[in-house]
Amino acid sequence: MLPRILATLSLVGPAVLLATFPRAEQPGAPATPVFLNHFFVTLDPASYADIEKGDFLKQEFASHEKRTTVRTDRTYTGQYFYGTNTYFEFFEAGPASGQKLGDSAVAFGVDRAGGIRELRQRLDAAGIQAEETTMTRQLGQVQIPWFLSLNPVGFPRSATVSTWVMEYHPRFLAEWHAEAAPRGGGLTRQQILERYKAVLASRPAHPILDDVVGLTIAVDAATKARFARLCEVWGYGSRTDGDATILEGPNIVLRLVPDSPGKRGIIEARFKTTRTPGDREVRFGRSALAFGTDRAATWRF
Numbered sequence: 001m002l003p004r005i006l007a008t009l010s011l012v013g014p015a016v017l018l019a020t021f022p023r024a025e026q027p028g029a030p031a032t033p034v035f036l037n038h039f040f041v042t043l044d045p046a047s048y049a050d051i052e053k054g055d056f057l058k059q060e061f062a063s064h065e066k067r068t069t070v071r072t073d074r075t076y077t078g079q080y081f082y083g084t085n086t087y088f089e090f091f092e093a094g095p096a097s098g099q100k101l102g103d104s105a106v107a108f109g110v111d112r113a114g115g116i117r118e119l120r121q122r123l124d125a126a127g128i129q130a131e132e133t134t135m136t137r138q139l140g141q142v143q144i145p146w147f148l149s150l151n152p153v154g155f156p157r158s159a160t161v162s163t164w165v166m167e168y169h170p171r172f173l174a175e176w177h178a179e180a181a182p183r184g185g186g187l188t189r190q191q192i193l194e195r196y197k198a199v200l201a202s203r204p205a206h207p208i209l210d211d212v213v214g215l216t217i218a219v220d221a222a223t224k225a226r227f228a229r230l231c232e233v234w235g236y237g238s239r240t241d242g243d244a245t246i247l248e249g250p251n252i253v254l255r256l257v258p259d260s261p262g263k264r265g266i267i268e269a270r271f272k273t274t275r276t277p278g279d280r281e282v283r284f285g286r287s288a289l290a291f292g293t294d295r296a297a298t299w300r301f
Contacts, residue, residue: 032118034234036212036252037109037166037189040078040089041266041301042099047285048092052079054284060277061289062209063197070138071146082197085189085251086212088269100160104265106215106254108165108234111188116148116167119234126233129153134169137176144176145169152230156222160265163230168192208277208297213252214270218259227256271297 043051051057058064062081069076076097078089093101110116116132123130131151136143150165168187173195180198182191197203219227228238228245236249247254253270273295281290289299 032110032112032115033250034108034110034115034119034165034236035189035250036086036215037107038087038089039107039212039215039266039269040091040105041269042091042093042097042101042103043301044101044286045092045094047287047301048079048090050284051090051287054282056282057081057284058202058204060204060208062207063200063203065196065200072136072143080196081209082193083207083209083211083271084193087193087196088212102160102264104160104217105162105164106217106266108163109189110165110167113167113170113187116150116165119150119165122233123150123152126229128230128233137172139176142175145171146176147172155226156220158220159223159226160259161217161219161223161227163227206274208273208275210272210274210295211251212269213272213296214255214268215252215266216255216257216268218257218263218265218267220259224256227254267301269299269301271299273297 052066062083064079064081066077066079069078076091078091078097080089081087091097091099091103093099093103110119120130120132129152131153133149133151135146135149137146138144147169148167150167152163155162168189170185170187172187173182173191174185177195177199180195182194182198186192217227224245228247231247231249231254232238234249236247236254238248239246241255243258245256247256257267259265273291276293276295277291279291279293281288283289287299287301289297291297
């Protein structure tokens, strides 16, 4: 019997064997990848106003909207820029938003049902407490289930950046503008953004923005340690570069640097672009969006 098995193995070859017996996952690697979903930054009023009236941003850079979101727990207004899988939003500092200059957030996301459940188990195993809630979003007079949110607790009171993980609710696309593309359900980040863009009154035919691929975040030592520990649980790689901690996840690199009185929260975002509009810099108040020649862009806040 053994000679016959050996003869068969020699005939099928290594490629077939690898296909027949898939490679096992690396021990400790999360079965559910944790991607970037979006980020937000709170800007000074002048920068926020310049961005709102920037024709280049709306007509060429990305699909954009200024929207007011009504949830059961709060209502807020911001400016949104949508990419392929990721997006970002700006708030204006002041009493109306309840946000201070520099307040920001990194929202992670999973692209498959049950991801939040797995991540909760990983946090429990790591001894990290988290709160799990279901967020809704109003359409007309109806609150529609929007996403499941997993919010780790224990960040220091001094933290200027918050973070959570999102898993879109299976009912959301089936009920929120169900007549728009893509038809039917779905819960991936790309499917959600396709729907967001489909219901806009106008959008660029060939937007420059593809996705967010990097963030530089100025934090204090305690926040850096907590944030890095969370990303370790998410399966991110970690290394140091001088006084910075580099956290590398799927399609995203986070750079944590020391904060200072004039530098706090997300201070820079890096983008993958679909094309290069030229080696140029566009300023919006105190912020500057700069394009390179390698289909990349950087926005400094």
